[in-house]
Structures are given as C-alpha cells and as structure tokens.
Amino acid sequence: MTPMATQKEIARRAGVSVSVVSAVLNGTTHTRMSDETRARIEAAIAEVGYVPNDAARALRRQQAGTIAVVVEKLENPAYKELFHGIYEAAEARGWAVVLGDTVWMRSGSHFLARLLGRGSIDAILLRHDGLIDEEALAHLRARPTPVVLLERQSDPQDPWVAVDDSAAARLATEHLIEFGHTDIAFVGGTAGQPSTARYEGYVAAMNDARLSPREHLFTGFGAESGVRGLTELRSGDVLPTAVVVANVMSAVGLLAAAADAGIDVPRRLSVVGIHDVEIADVVRPSLTTVRLPMRALGVRAVEELSALLSGAPMEPGVIADPPPQVIARSSTAPAPAELTSRSDEL
Amino acid sequence: MTPMATQKEIARRAGVSVSVVSAVLNGTTHTRMSDETRARIEAAIAEVGYVPNDAARALRRQQAGTIAVVVEKLENPAYKELFHGIYEAAEARGWAVVLGDTVWMRSGSHFLARLLGRGSIDAILLRHDGLIDEEALAHLRARPTPVVLLERQSDPQDPWVAVDDSAAARLATEHLIEFGHTDIAFVGGTAGQPSTARYEGYVAAMNDARLSPREHLFTGFGAESGVRGLTELRSGDVLPTAVVVANVMSAVGLLAAAADAGIDVPRRLSVVGIHDVEIADVVRPSLTTVRLPMRALGVRAVEELSALLSGAPMEPGVIADPPPQVIARSSTAPAPAELTSRSDEL
DNA sequence: CTGAAAGCGCTTACAG
DNA sequence: CTGAAAGCGCTTACAG
Known part of the structure; x- marks a missing residue:
C-alpha cells in the first residue's frame, strides 16, 4: 500500500491516462471503456489503497461537499435530535457535516477563518440564542457562503427555518x-x-x-x-x-x-x-x-440550504408538522x- | 465588494503580480517591498473583501490546518470540557477544529470519506467506548492520517492519551x-x-x-x-x-x-x-x-497530535495532573x- | 474508446 | 525590490 498514491500513480500502473482513472472513480465521463481496461484500473486503485485528495477535488469542482453546523452551547441536549436530522439529510445529499460551537467563532479564530474562507465549507447552518457577537455575524453576512439560521428572524435578510x-x-x-x-x-x-x-x-x-x-x-x-x-x-x-x-x-x-x-x-x-x-x-x-420537532428542523434546514445552493431559495418558515x-x-x-x-x- | 475575488484580481487592481499579493497576505517571502506597493495591495485586498480559498491553500501547502474530533455520543455532558481544551490548544497552534459523532462514521458515509481522504483533515482525535464498528476503525488505521485515541490502549499501536x-x-x-x-x-x-x-x-x-x-x-x-x-x-x-x-x-x-x-x-x-x-x-x-481532568486531556491530546505530525511522537500515557x-x-x-x-x- | 491539456487558486523556489 | 513559472491533485471539455 502506497500511502499517498494519486491518480497519476494509478494511471502509470494501469498504463492509461489520468482521465480514465478519474472516469472510473467518478463515473461521469469516459463511461465507455473496455472491461479489461476498467478491471486493470480498479485493480491498481485497490492495490495502492487510493483515497481522493479532497482539497484538490474541492478546488477543481468549486465545492467542498461539506456543510458546517454551528450552535451555541453544543452540550445542550436539545440538539441531539437536531444533529441527527441534519446528518441524515446531509448524507442523503452527499454532504459531510462538521460541527462547531459559536464561542469558537470569535474574531480572528482559525475556526471562523475556515467558515469565512471559500473552498472547505459550502454552507453554514447557524443556531444561536443571542450570545454570538455581532462582529462575527457581520463577517458571515459579508461572505458569499450561504447561511441558514435555525431560528425565527423578524427581518428575513437571512434565510431561516425554525420550530414553532x-x-x-x-x-x-x-x-x-x-x-x-x-x-x-x-x-x-x-x-x-x-x-x-x-x-x-x-x-x-x-x-x-x-x-x-x-x-x-x-x-x-x-x-x-x-x-x-x-x-x-x-x-x-x-x-x-x-x-x-x-x-x-x-x-x-x-x-x-x-x-x-x-x-x-x-x-x-x-x-x-x-x-x-x-x-x-x-x-x-x-x-x-x-x-x-428538532429532527424535522434539521431536515428542513438542509433542504433550505440545498435550495439556496441551487439558486432557488424556499420560503423561510416555521415547521408545522409535526406540531409541538x-x-x-x-x-x-x-x-x-x-x-x-x-x-x-x- | 466582489464576491469571489482571488489574488489574481487583487494583483490586477494593484498592478503587481500574484507573488507579491501572496507575500503581503502571508508575510513569508518577498518581505522587502516598498511601503507604497504594500499599501496599494492592502487597499485592494480590503476593497474586494478578499478571503483565501482554503482548498487551494490546503492543496498547495499539503495541509488543511484542520483537525477532526470524533466522539461517541456527542451529547455526553462530560465532553464539554474536553472540547474546550481541544479547541484552545488547537487554536493556539493555528488549527481549526471540527467535531463529529462516531455514529456518522459508518462505512460509505460522506463524513467518513472526509476523514479518510487527504487534503481536508490533517489529523483525528477519536474517543469511543467500544460502540464503533471495527470496519470503520480498520479504514482509519489503513490511512496515513494520524489518529490519536482518547482512551487507554493495551496494545499501543495507535497513539493515545487518557485520563486516569x-x-x-x-x-x-x-x-x-x-x-x-x-x-x-x-x-x-x-x-x-x-x-x-x-x-x-x-x-x-x-x-x-x-x-x-x-x-x-x-x-x-x-x-x-x-x-x-x-x-x-x-x-x-x-x-x-x-x-x-x-x-x-x-x-x-x-x-x-x-x-x-x-x-x-x-x-x-x-x-x-x-x-x-x-x-x-x-x-x-x-x-x-x-x-x-477532561480539559487537560484535550490539551494533551492536541500536543500529542502536534508531536505526531512533526514526526516526534510522545510517550502515550495517562494524565496525572491534575489528579481525579x-x-x-x-x-x-x-x-x-x-x-x-x-x-x-x- | 482513450489521451493531452487546461485550469481551479494558491505558494514558493528561482531569476532578474 | 518584483515577476514568471511550476506544481499541489483533481475534473472536464476537447481532440482524435
């Protein structure tokens, strides 16, 4: 097993070009190829224990496939179901979920930098009870990264969903x-x-x-x-x-x-x-x-995010079903x- | 504010090359430049509201600047202090921290893929009480990504630290x-x-x-x-x-x-x-x-990770100070x- | 059916 | 003091 094998290495072993390797990995293009070629490539992939480089992929695809969920007081037991709902819905759409606490978002933190920067986080789900500092919030709003708020907003400049x-x-x-x-x-x-x-x-x-x-x-x-x-x-x-x-x-x-x-x-x-x-x-x-319905809130939030990313924002709103x-x-x-x-x- | 401004755009505005822009952003090379040039570049950076592309940076630097912390039962209140310790120590070293639950690590999940893949996560801190499936663990061990276990290991093939x-x-x-x-x-x-x-x-x-x-x-x-x-x-x-x-x-x-x-x-x-x-x-x-001492555990775990990444693994061990x-x-x-x-x- | 090439945005030797 | 160029690893038109 070669620790850091790339597609290039696989291509070399299989005697093909990286295009074809990428093709068997992703199945998007070059879909037609001889069974023999495909088998040789798959063997090489297994042989080197290939794992994709997510950074390269994110850079090229212009999306990271990861969403961040930031809440105030991670230890709040009410979030357990919320996280579960978010996770399930995100997985179904092919996203990985990473969690963080709003207290980590203080100005200048590396955590905040990762949220603000492009390339590693596609969108953010944010829940806070008013303890977050306005500066961090302003930073977030100034970025193109979509943010969905998990609470009711009177001034709906940010998309939101909430329980009732x-x-x-x-x-x-x-x-x-x-x-x-x-x-x-x-x-x-x-x-x-x-x-x-x-x-x-x-x-x-x-x-x-x-x-x-x-x-x-x-x-x-x-x-x-x-x-x-x-x-x-x-x-x-x-x-x-x-x-x-x-x-x-x-x-x-x-x-x-x-x-x-x-x-x-x-x-x-x-x-x-x-x-x-x-x-x-x-x-x-x-x-x-x-x-x-915290679990439903999580699911709806991911749907909202999904709509937002595809340019078709949904109506913000309160989850009516199931009722409290x-x-x-x-x-x-x-x-x-x-x-x-x-x-x-x- | 141009949403997606890159260094190239800044260079164009300031009439310099991207090398110099990167230099003022990172302060590593090209340290000597005229004050006038630097000022012009800084103005352009502010003007476009530049944020770095973390994926590009991670790809080029070959490190993401992010560590993952994965625990079983995120809602366990005992983790509150642990997370705090990890966060503080990681920030001090320039890392962002992302959290996840071990139940998300099931085979085939996008969350697991992100952990296994290179480029977006530099290292993993893992705490589990035996409920994690062996397959996921085997996957992790097969990758070059360093993993530090937050519990005692009788067979110390994986680095670990633990409370007593x-x-x-x-x-x-x-x-x-x-x-x-x-x-x-x-x-x-x-x-x-x-x-x-x-x-x-x-x-x-x-x-x-x-x-x-x-x-x-x-x-x-x-x-x-x-x-x-x-x-x-x-x-x-x-x-x-x-x-x-x-x-x-x-x-x-x-x-x-x-x-x-x-x-x-x-x-x-x-x-x-x-x-x-x-x-x-x-x-x-x-x-x-x-x-x-869960907070101290978090700090020690990050130190262990840090040592591991710099190729100088520390002795695994139990935290003696402060005592229970x-x-x-x-x-x-x-x-x-x-x-x-x-x-x-x- | 397969390959060569461009380019995502960045950093960093290297040349001048 | 500053620029041109290579290259990180990938995906995707494009050419053949």
Whole structure:
C-alpha cells in the first residue's frame, strides 16, 4: 500500500491516462471503456489503497461537499435530535457535516477563518440564542457562503427555518391553564430569538384565557438560570402556582431550587420546560415538557440550504408538522385549591 | 465588494503580480517591498473583501490546518470540557477544529470519506467506548492520517492519551469505604475501555480494603443503563449499600430508579458517578462524583497530535495532573449500621 | 474508446 | 525590490 498514491500513480500502473482513472472513480465521463481496461484500473486503485485528495477535488469542482453546523452551547441536549436530522439529510445529499460551537467563532479564530474562507465549507447552518457577537455575524453576512439560521428572524435578510417556539410555549401554558392555574410565570432566556417567540406564545395563551401574563424574567440559559428564576419569583409579592421555563435545563435547575426551598412540586408549584430531552424523564419529580420537532428542523434546514445552493431559495418558515406536543410528567398538577380562590400566601 | 475575488484580481487592481499579493497576505517571502506597493495591495485586498480559498491553500501547502474530533455520543455532558481544551490548544497552534459523532462514521458515509481522504483533515482525535464498528476503525488505521485515541490502549499501536479512569474509580470506591461501606457494587459501561479501567480501579480499592468486589454489571451508557443497573442489583440476593457507576448519566438514571423503588439515597444506598458534570449538581439528591481532568486531556491530546505530525511522537500515557478528585454531594453517606453488621435485608 | 491539456487558486523556489 | 513559472491533485471539455 502506497500511502499517498494519486491518480497519476494509478494511471502509470494501469498504463492509461489520468482521465480514465478519474472516469472510473467518478463515473461521469469516459463511461465507455473496455472491461479489461476498467478491471486493470480498479485493480491498481485497490492495490495502492487510493483515497481522493479532497482539497484538490474541492478546488477543481468549486465545492467542498461539506456543510458546517454551528450552535451555541453544543452540550445542550436539545440538539441531539437536531444533529441527527441534519446528518441524515446531509448524507442523503452527499454532504459531510462538521460541527462547531459559536464561542469558537470569535474574531480572528482559525475556526471562523475556515467558515469565512471559500473552498472547505459550502454552507453554514447557524443556531444561536443571542450570545454570538455581532462582529462575527457581520463577517458571515459579508461572505458569499450561504447561511441558514435555525431560528425565527423578524427581518428575513437571512434565510431561516425554525420550530414553532411560540406554539410550544402556548401549549405549555394551556396545559397549566387546563389544570386550573391562573397565576403563571414565564422564566428564562434572553431578549432575542427564540426566547422571545416563546414568551409571546405564553402571553397569547394567557390573554386567550383572560389571565394576566407576568413579565418575562430574563435569567438566561442552563441550570443556574432556573435557580435564579426561582429566587426572583420568591422575591416577588406572590409566588405563582405554575411556571413555564423557556429552556429545559433551566427547568431542571428550577426544580432543584424548589426542592431546596421546600416548595412542593407539583402540589404547590407546577413546572413545564420547553424541549423534551432525556434528562426530563430522569429527574424526580420528572419534568413535564413540550416536545419540539428538532429532527424535522434539521431536515428542513438542509433542504433550505440545498435550495439556496441551487439558486432557488424556499420560503423561510416555521415547521408545522409535526406540531409541538406536551409530554405530561410529574411536575405539573392541578392548581392548589386554596390558592386559586384567594391568591395569596407564600 | 466582489464576491469571489482571488489574488489574481487583487494583483490586477494593484498592478503587481500574484507573488507579491501572496507575500503581503502571508508575510513569508518577498518581505522587502516598498511601503507604497504594500499599501496599494492592502487597499485592494480590503476593497474586494478578499478571503483565501482554503482548498487551494490546503492543496498547495499539503495541509488543511484542520483537525477532526470524533466522539461517541456527542451529547455526553462530560465532553464539554474536553472540547474546550481541544479547541484552545488547537487554536493556539493555528488549527481549526471540527467535531463529529462516531455514529456518522459508518462505512460509505460522506463524513467518513472526509476523514479518510487527504487534503481536508490533517489529523483525528477519536474517543469511543467500544460502540464503533471495527470496519470503520480498520479504514482509519489503513490511512496515513494520524489518529490519536482518547482512551487507554493495551496494545499501543495507535497513539493515545487518557485520563486516569482507574484512579477515578478507585477514589470513588475509597470514598465509599471511608463511609464504612463493605458491600459495594460496580455498574455500567461495556467490556472495553474506558469502562474496564474503571472497573479495575474499583477492584483494586476493594482488594486493598480486604473487601470482595462484585462482578462488573455491564449495562451500557445513558440513564437507561442506570435504571437497568438498579433492577439487576435488586434482583440479586442482597442489595449492596453502595454503588459506583461507570458513567454519570447512568448514575442519574440509577438515582431516579432508586427514588421510584422507594430506596432511600443516601441512607439505604450511596451512589457515586464518574465524571463531574453540571447535572450532578442539579438532580436531587445531588450526585457525588469524581471529577476527571477532561480539559487537560484535550490539551494533551492536541500536543500529542502536534508531536505526531512533526514526526516526534510522545510517550502515550495517562494524565496525572491534575489528579481525579471526589466531589462529595448528597448521594453518599455512612453505611446504614444495621446492614454493615448483619448484611441481609432487602 | 482513450489521451493531452487546461485550469481551479494558491505558494514558493528561482531569476532578474 | 518584483515577476514568471511550476506544481499541489483533481475534473472536464476537447481532440482524435
């Protein structure tokens, strides 16, 4: 096995020109050749253990066959299904997928350079919750590399696809309302998509039920955010009987904080998290969540990218099918009777 | 801004040859030139918004400046720090990092092709727990692309670095022994690294304390594995008073199963998980863990890769500094007195 | 049915 | 101080 064999070497061994070697490798041109020639070439290919040079191929074809997926907080378990969907759809189209975290995209990083440069990445799928710096975003927009955003954009200068965050929060809220809750809070996220869309869904559900929505408590992401969320709720006049948490890890953090504070979930406080992930099923009490079609989001995103690359951009939009779905577990229950009637007490 | 400007276009605008353009871009050759020329070229570069073509560069330089990191179960929270360490060390050496999951590496995938091919990936960091198929591994080994394994190898034909899994499990076990436990089980993982190393550490600690180790319960990974682990433990004659779990998510799953079964953690059963991740602090009872230097592992792995690429391979080995460390939380407590003396009861 | 040649965009000896 | 040229490994019209 010759480590670095090229088509030239194969051509030499098989006594043909590189054109023919390339032809048997790609099957695009020179399709007609004698079986004997083809066999000789295939033997030589196997003999040297040929692997193509992707850089040369990318340069010549003017496309790398690779797309990048960049998300904020790679460790977010909600991305598991998203990645799977993206991977499957990309493979089906002949693309390799590479992943990265938005924190790697800081100005001047080699990672960013690879995204901005041409030749090694054909397109980018980007999901962020507002923590990415504007400079990096501006860099991206200034490049010809297509970028599809995995979140709703009010100003659709960038193509985007998104799950229905608003509907998800609406469902979560309605689930609580059906349980008789009237004082429901909304906690978590930052000012920006997708948190804002979720808050809007919550407000809509509250308004529909003629209930007063509370202010959006921007506590950020992660378990710590849930802990802070409960602290803020307890520092108010009245502790609500239920809370919608913008993010599943925050919801788990809020659950822990409630346990530590001796607040009984779900009897005194019901909790719903957005995004159904494994951990929701594993904490105690188990967490009621809203399942969002993250896998379908990944598939749609790749389709959008594909359309974009072929010059036929699709309508940006929200994934309607499958719709978000409440997964009821043990963290939600009917509102405590004594509180819904009088609405006081800590 | 001309979307696809090349050095040729810049040279034309500045009235120089591409050699000089390349020189100001890279600063390697043609270092002496008139300030006026340099200024004119820099102006042209800014004017067209030049970005290099990475494929052309990679082809010419015969290196891509990108390393791939492939792990099993991307969603494992223990990787968060590992990725961070790898990223920092790689950036410092001028490499971009791309991530992928081992399940993407199945034969014939475009992702695998990109790893196997030359030109776009200079080297690979690979971590797996035995779930990767041998065929993919054989493919990798047959290529000249350097691979560093992020786990201990008994047969060091591949370079490797690893955290001290054995010491971690030993510490976990000793922590329980200090609490007076004598009947301690070991649950989780598969037959293979790093689970085996952890089991060995457990056995060593038990032997040192003249206690009888139990059999390794191979239940796999993830929360489900912990649930199965508890089921198996309960189906035995005697439920141990403590358990070391090979994997932190499995430990959380075991905690949930214990709660559901009405087994009091930590008063009836103490639980320790390997790997300190955020979730350990957020479940209730919070989970005692052993913290492993995953960030240092990432840094060392990149150093090893760097040495390998420069033809001076380092000694493979275990990261001794910082050493593993027990993070005591609420899932471990002194052994129940009535059980350590009589050792029966369910 | 097969080969010679151009060219993707870059870097780097080499010549002047 | 600057330019012309070769060549990295591939694909693809084009010619025969």
